[in-house]
C-alpha cells in the first residue's frame with residue numbers, strides 16, 4: 001500500500017483554488033515533485049506534512065486518513081519535513097537545533113543522542129556540530145534543515161527544494177542519502193533541478209496549475225520527450241513535452 005495517497009484533493013488561499021482535485025499516490029522510493037513556479041508544489045507539500053488542511057478530498061498518510069487529533073500526532077512523529085523556508089534560532093548550535101526537533105518528534109530519550117549525532121553525520125556536518133547556526137553558510141543551513149527532517153528516521157520524508165544552495169559535491173552526496181533513505185521509505189522531494197530527478201529519483205510527479213500532469217518513472221518521462229521540444233537533456237525534453245501536451249489539452 002502506498003505510504004501517501006491523495007484523492008481529489010482541493011485547497012485554496014481565500015477564494016483562489018490552487019490545488020484542483022489532485023489524485024496521487026506515493027510508495028516506497030524517491031519521488032521527484034516537479035512543476036513550474038506557482039504550480040502548487042509547496043502548497044501540496046504543506047498538506048502532505050499536515051501543516052495545511054485540505055478544503056476537500058482525502059489525504060491518507062501511513063494508512064491514516066488524518067481525521068482525528070490522535071492520528072495526526074502519531075503520523076507527525078513518523079514523518080520528516082523540510083519546508084522551503086525554515087526558521088531557525090541563530091544562537092542554537094547545530095546539535096541543539098537537531099536535538100530540539102528530535103524532542104518534538106518524541107524520539108525516545110535513550111536513543112536521542114545517537115539519533116542526533118547520526119543525522120548530523122549523514123549531512124556531513126559532524127565537524128560543525130557545536131557551531132552556532134548564525135556562523136554557518138546558506139548551504140550548511142540547508143543541510144541542518146535536512147538533518148532535522150531525518151532525525152526521527154521518518155517513514156515519509158518530505159523535502160521542499162532541499163538542494164537549493166548546495167554546492168555540486170554536496171548535491172551528489174545528498175543524492176546518495178536520498179537513495180539510501182528511499183530504499184525502505186517514501187521520500188518526496190520537490191525541485192526545479194531536473195537533473196537531480198534523473199539522477200536520484202525512482203519516480204516523478206509533475207503538476208501544473210494544481211493539477212496532475214504526469215506520474216511515472218524517469219524513464220517514462222524521458223520516453224515521452226519530443227525531440228523537437230525545448231530542453232538540453234532527454235529528461236528536460238520529457239518535462240517540456242508532457243507539460244506542453246497537458247496545456248494544449250486543457
Ligand SMILES: Nc1ncnc2c1ncn2[C@@H]1O[C@H](COP(=O)(O)OP(=O)(O)OP(=O)(O)O)[C@@H](O)[C@H]1O
Nearest residue numbers: 013014018035036037038039040041042043044084
Ligand atoms: N500564503 C499564500 N497566500 C496566497 N496565495 C498563495 C500563498 N502561498 C502560495 N500562494 C499562491 O498559490 C499558488 C501556488 O504556490 P506554491 O508556492 O504552492 O507553488 P510552487 O509550485 O511551490 O512554486 P515555486 O516553484 O515558485 O516555489 C501560487 O499562485 C501562489 O501565488
